[in-house]
Amino acid sequence: MTTDALVIRDARPDERDAFRALTLQAYEQYATLMRPDAWAGLSAAIRAALEVEGPDRIVAERGGRLLGSVMLFPPAVDAYRGQTGPASGPELRLLAVAPQARGQGVGQALVDECIRRARRMGAAELGLHTSESMAAAMRMYLRMGFVRAPEHDFQPPGAELVEGYRLPLGPPDGGE
Numbered sequence: 001m002t003t004d005a006l007v008i009r010d011a012r013p014d015e016r017d018a019f020r021a022l023t024l025q026a027y028e029q030y031a032t033l034m035r036p037d038a039w040a041g042l043s044a045a046i047r048a049a050l051e052v053e054g055p056d057r058i059v060a061e062r063g064g065r066l067l068g069s070v071m072l073f074p075p076a077v078d079a080y081r082g083q084t085g086p087a088s089g090p091e092l093r094l095l096a097v098a099p100q101a102r103g104q105g106v107g108q109a110l111v112d113e114c115i116r117r118a119r120r121m122g123a124a125e126l127g128l129h130t131s132e133s134m135a136a137a138m139r140m141y142l143r144m145g146f147v148r149a150p151e152h153d154f155q156p157p158g159a160e161l162v163e164g165y166r167l168p169l170g171p172p173d174g175g176e
Contacts, residue, residue, distance in 0.1 A: 004063040006106065008113045011057040011069065019057055019069050020050050026068075026096035033133045037158035042131075045156070049093055052077065058113055060097075060106045067101035070094060070110040072117055089123040089169075090114070095137060107140060115144075119169050126167045127152065131160040141165055 011019050027046055031039050054077035060068035073091045092114040097106045118126040128146065130138050145167055152164025 006067070006104075006109055007061050008109055009059060009061070011059045015059065015066070016057075018066055019059065022066055022069050022098060023050060023094050023096040026098060027094075029099075030133055034160065035158075038133075038160045041156050041159035046094060055093070056117065058110060060101075060110055062101075066098070067104075068095075068097040068106040068110050070096070070114060072114045074121070075123075089125040089127055089166075090118045090121060091127040091129075093128070095128075107137070108144065111140070111144060115167065115169070123169055125169055128165050129154075129162045130165065131162055133160060 023046065027042070030042060034042065049071065052071075052073075054074065056072040058070050058072060059066050071093045073093060075089055075091075092111065095107055095110060097110075115126055127149070128141065129152070130141065132138075146165040147167070149164040149166040152166070153161060154164075155161045
């Protein structure tokens with residue numbers, strides 16, 4: 001592991017392909033963990049979400065190398081293309097950490113940045129969705145204070161139940 005600091009920042013326009021490749025690589029493990037029809041649905045949903053305009057694309061880099069990425073959708077942008085009701089706050093999607101960078105705090109740093117941005121927006125909560133195959137991510141979300149919000153669940157045909165989670169946010173940080 002390098003001693004360079006982890007930098008969290010907006011992805012540059014010229015990093016769009018690298019962002020996409022990192023996300024797809026990070027989610028490849030689910031091809032063998034999920035039922036084939038569930039994986040097909042998730043894979044299609046990931047590829048479709050990567051094409052949506054409007055969300056923040058946030059990356060984690062160390063020493064000039066992208067190690068993680070996440071998309072933060074404002075409430076006005078439909079993060080799930082009609083699968084859920086209107087969002088009451090921003091929604092984080094497609095948290096991805098390169099396999100070689102897992103266990104180094106990259107995912108948590110990206111979620112922390114989404115929380116910071118949601119608070120800066122004045123949001124009352126930050127939402128996300130996950131499924132049972134994503135056990136490691138689910139443990140991290142629970143550890144960070146996200147709570148189950150079953151009223152936000154949905155289930156695409158043939159897919160795993162997509163479980164809603166929400167993090168209640170306090171008042172915006174002072175001075176930001």
